[in-house]
Amino acid sequence: MDMKVSKKKLGLKEKYQHMTRGLGWETTYQSMDEVFPYAKYEGIKIHDWEKWEDPFRLTMDAYWKYQAEKERKLYAIIDAYAQNNGHLSVTDARYINAVKLFLNGISPLEYMAHRGFAHAGRQFPGVGPRVACLMQSLDEIRHAQTQIHSLSNYNKYYNGFHEYRHMLERVWYLSVPRSFFDDAYTAGPFEFMVAIGFSFEYVLTNLLFVPFVSGAAYNGDMGTMTFGFSAQSDEARHMTLGLEVIKFILEQDPDNLPIVQQWIDKWTWRGYRVLTLVGMMMDYMLPKRIMSWKEAWEVYFEENGGALFKDLARYGIRPPKWLDQIEQDKDHISHQAWGTFYNYAAACNFHTWIPTDDELDWLSQKYPNSFDKYYRPRLEFWREEAKKGNRFYNKTLPMLCQTCQIPMIFTEPGDPTQICYREVDYKDNKYHFCSDGCKEIFEHEPEKYIQAWLPVHQIYQGNCFNEGVDPTAEGFDPLAAVLDYYHLNFGRDNLDFEGSEDQRNFEAWRGMATKNT
């Protein structure tokens, strides 16, 4: 028999095989079920973990090599940006408010994703997904760290960056992204993978990292551009993992289909709601605009997501529920969100403003079906009122949706003049929802969502004041007490951009950067 001469170097596939699969074993001292206690309770049936295919056959040694190179590039740019006073070269100081939102609302989710993937990876009996989850877990902590490092440069000069950790667990609007990730993180490992790996990474993160980060570059923010693209270069791998998870689960057992479909419906809707924030950042907070939220949605959700779900149809998967409403909403949600923040700017850790005339024209042009009819007159009215000295800051706390925790700001499908309200009686209480989607998600797992920490309820229950504060004292100012509890400085971190310390400083410093005074 001829001896086959083995190749000197292993091919990519063989190397991957040796460096992942070869590392697993069946436990004997304890049963596999005891070692992997969460692998079965969600009802997902896996018969053969060896069928898992990781399309990017990246092994740990290659992973470290390429990640190290990405880090070197990233820090070279971040250092250069800081050394060159890069913050003074952004288009307009209003832009900095977009990165405040990023640090406060998004970077902490990267850290939660790190924890989530570490947890999911630990719980899967299969070696392939364990290795992939380990890498993703490391990626996610890298994202949290690089974002914090990069944005800490802004914290030296501008307000609103100083206590993102503290604020995440307290500030009203930050409960939206936080509760989204808490929901995923407290689910089982398979649901977490469908929630974050598939629905969020595959279907939705392009919207955050691609057009918004390209917009950051367009607005002169090299720091955000570099951490954004560096993070997204990992996302390509994450998306591939997310898609593999779905295919793997569906190919393992026909009983898995309805469970997975329900998760896709739930998590696409949940993620879509969270992205309202990104829509507003793109349409209102980038002084130089690259594409509208609606255009980004059409490219990255409708076109790509459409191709994806057409492909998955062979497994019996149908597109996520409530797409009709999502389709109509793309003309509205960014405007509804900005209107809300403008109203509640006294309780925000960033500044708001009315867009300039040319920005209003841009919005009219990008949103021909909705902007002039519903939103432009409102913004112009607020601008007139502010000019007359009647800038109105809403101090009445809004009702929140029990599921997504967003104030009830969204309108009825088909009628943008009517706020959408839904309610459910459960046990002895009434629960309120912003949409059919959020209502149905609640009804599927009421015991989970009745535990929601809703900022408005918590304020009314007296749980959002510092220790020793007496709400019954004469002259008690609840807003001031809540802002103290948030560690938010009234008059510095909040209110309008016009007249803010950020605006004054930026103008003065930019002047110093270009003149010898």
Added chain:
Amino acid sequence: MSKVFIALQTNDDTRSIIQAILADNPHAIANEQPAMVKIDAEGSLVVRRSTIEELIGRDFDLQELHINLISLTGHVDETDDELTLSWNT
């Protein structure tokens, strides 16, 4: 037919990669945006190591793509020589 895409950062490393992709995929369309290039293609798209190597004049490991990659869609099939993106429909 559904489209796949690959998006890369705009820089010196990717200039030849993009050129190679466009040469190997005549049906692909490059769409330049601030700091990035998005290449869309109907059905499928292939990134071929040999074409890149010819252009850059050195050995190239396809996994180097990860350094400048921004995003992609479609099923990924990666070998030592090619990275293919495709949809099954």
